Amino acid sequence: MRLETQEALSIARQAILATGANDAIASSLATATVSAEWAGSRAVGFAHLPDYLDGFVQGRISKSAEPTITSPAPALTQVDAHGGVAQLGFDRAFDQIVERANAFGVTVFAQVNNYTVGELGYYPRRLAEKGLVALAVTNATAQMTTLDSRKPLYGTNPMAFAAPRGGSKPFVIDQATSATAFVNVRKAAESGEAIPEGWAVDAHGEPTTDSRKAVEGLLLAFGGARGANLALMIEIMAAGMTGGNWSMDAPSFASGSECPAVGLFVVAIKPDLLVPNFVERLAAQIDRLAGQGVRIPGSHLNITELDIPDEVLARVREFKPLA
Incomplete structure (x- = not known):
């Protein structure tokens, strides 16, 4: 179904409100959900929203938590999400992050006790729209391993980077440290599709291309x-530097009633204090690389309207808690 932005926002917001979440939470989460769709990150857009809805119903996400914001040092912003969504804490601190980056040249945002962050690129992209260069990292419930260990060690532990460039949207890189995101494995399992070698191991720690077995196992x-x-490295920043749960200790984001209570760590830099023509230089260099055949992240996207699969919208509109 093709939707206008406001219609998509309304659908997402009403679904969130229907779980009992308050208006501030619904607005923040709906905005981030629609933003992910516009960014081409559909796996963490409307397709991911039922995870939040179930989290509200089952108690993994607070329906009313108001983030607490403190400043342990002039260039540091520390937020306790109190078991709520990561997006609201970031929204509450956003103006402060921008002001401090402009004032000090660099600032850090460290949030603890939040549910999974959704589209990680959302956070640095918004800062890049304000003229800042930003790096964001987060951790999550342990669902990734190595072939040496074959035990749950880390979340998919993604990183996202964004920078402003003249005459265009911000340059954004958003990628997990796993071979793929768990939502991609789950999507393959739902349709019975095989997954590539090197993506995952099964419940016994053996490499597999069977997506259904991979869902019961771990990512690589x-x-x-x-x-x-x-x-x-990301675990140290996202959990160690925020005080959040290490991925090995984080409750499931998909079942139970406990919040994963993981962290979100963001560094924002004012680039033109170092290089006055940074934005123009970056735009020129990206064009230069593209001219050499380099595939620029996001360059393949040409989204002019929101096109949400009917089955995804139906699941959101008619949400029922997981068994």
């Missing part, structure tokens, strides 16, 4: 030890 890091090292 991309690039072997190198990807696992990046996952650990």
Whole structure:
């Protein structure tokens, strides 16, 4: 179904409100959901919204938590989401993040006790729209392993980077340290499709291309030890530097009544304090790389309208809690 932005926002917001979540939470989460669709990140757009809806109903996500914002140092913003959605804490602190980056040249946002963050690129992209260069990392329930361990060690532990560029939308990279995102494995399992080698292991720790077995197993890091090292680095920032649960200790984001209580860590930099023509230089360099045949992240996207699959919208509109 093709939707206008406001119609999509209304559908998402009403579904969230129907679970008992308050208006502020519904507005923040609906906005992020629709933004993910516009960014081409459909796996964490409307398709991911039922995970939130079930989380509200089952108690994994607070329906009324108001984030607490503190400043342990002038350039640091610390937020406790109190078991709520990550998007609301970021929204509440957003103006402060921008102001401090402009004032100090660099600032850090560290949030703890939130549910999974949805589309990670949403956070640095919004900052890039304000002229900042930003890096965001997060962790989640342990669902990734290595072939050395074959035990749950890390979340998919993604990283996202965004930078402003002249005459165009922000340049954004958003990728997991796993070979793929769990939602992609789950989607393949729902349709009975096989997955590529190197994506996952089954419940016994054996590599598999059977998506249904993979859902019961664990994801693998991309690039072997190198990807696992990046996952650990992100874990240190997203859990260690926020005080959130290590992925190994985080309750499931998909079942039970406990919040994963993981972290979101964002660094924002004012680039023109270092290089006055940064935006123009970046735009020119990206064009130069594209001219050399480099596939620029996001360059293949040409989304002019929201086209949400009927079955996804039906699931959101007629949401029923998971058994």
